[in-house]
Amino acid sequence: MIGRVLLLVFPTLMCILAIPNAYAVTEGSTLPQFTVETLAGEPLAITSFKGKVVYLDIWASWCRPCEKSFPWLREIQERFGAERFQVLAISVDTDLGAAREFISKHGGRFPVGIDPDGSIPELLGASSMPSSYLVDQAGRVVRVIEGFHAGNASDIEHQIERLLSGGMK
Amino acid sequence: MKQTLIIIFGLLLSVSGCSQVRPWEKGKLAKRHMAFDPDPLESKFDRHVQESKEGSSGGYGVGGGGCGCN
Numbered sequence: 001m002i003g004r005v006l007l008l009v010f011p012t013l014m015c016i017l018a019i020p021n022a023y024a025v026t027e028g029s030t031l032p033q034f035t036v037e038t039l040a041g042e043p044l045a046i047t048s049f050k051g052k053v054v055y056l057d058i059w060a061s062w063c064r065p066c067e068k069s070f071p072w073l074r075e076i077q078e079r080f081g082a083e084r085f086q087v088l089a090i091s092v093d094t095d096l097g098a099a100r101e102f103i104s105k106h107g108g109r110f111p112v113g114i115d116p117d118g119s120i121p122e123l124l125g126a127s128s129m130p131s132s133y134l135v136d137q138a139g140r141v142v143r144v145i146e147g148f149h150a151g152n153a154s155d156i157e158h159q160i161e162r163l164l165s166g167g168m169k
Numbered sequence: 170m171k172q173t174l175i176i177i178f179g180l181l182l183s184v185s186g187c188s189q190v191r192p193w194e195k196g197k198l199a200k201r202h203m204a205f206d207p208d209p210l211e212s213k214f215d216r217h218v219q220e221s222k223e224g225s226s227g228g229y230g231v232g233g234g235g236c237g238c239n
Binding site: 004058060062063092093094095118121122126127128129131 | 173191192193194195196199200
């Protein structure tokens with residue numbers, strides 16, 4: 001009897017626990033299309049960056065690794081230029097004042113979106129903070145980066161270089 | 170059979186109360202006052218006062234439980 005109960009309950013529990021990550025964007029998949037509101041209050045569609053290499057970063061003002069990542073985000077945007085490469089930082093802060101204050105301190109020359117409901121990380125199936133997605137010119141996700149580790153920065157930069165030179169499909 | 174259904178129903182009901190906090194929903198948990206030890210300096214001072222008054226030390230954290238066995 002107990003064995004039969006466990007046979008029924010165990011798969012049910014597994015299904016329930018698996019639901020949150022069932023729709024995660026993986027490397028090789030196409031980035032879902034979405035529109036995000038910027039800090040300036042304007043709508044910004046991800047499709048507007050088609051043809052560019054995009055580094056999509058999901059961050060929050062309360063996330064310490066996110067704070068560490070911002071100098072590097074500024075650096076790569078400056079280094080690769082806005083013509084063929086774009087950093088898009090999306091804040092999931094519910095406190096927009098905190099997001100604004102963070103950007104006034106750490107922001108760079110890249111657009112900042114706000115998503116207080118977390119609908120975009122939900123759509124992407126983000127599993128950590130920050131979560132970043134390196135997307136190629138065709139809108140294909142080539143790398144999913146969980147968290148921020150300074151040690152991986154140069155590797156990601158090389159990957160961006162290869163994408164920009166057309167050496168990576 | 171009835172007993173099985175009752176057990177399953179009870180388990181499912183208890184599972185329905187579970188909620189997974191997503192990484193982007195941890196803003197409140199990341200606040201300073203949510204930490205176990207939000208101000209290490211103040212905690213150290215408090216411990217010093219307590220140690221002076223009680224004449225005993227330790228018992229905080231993992232190591233040095235105050236039993237003299239470490």
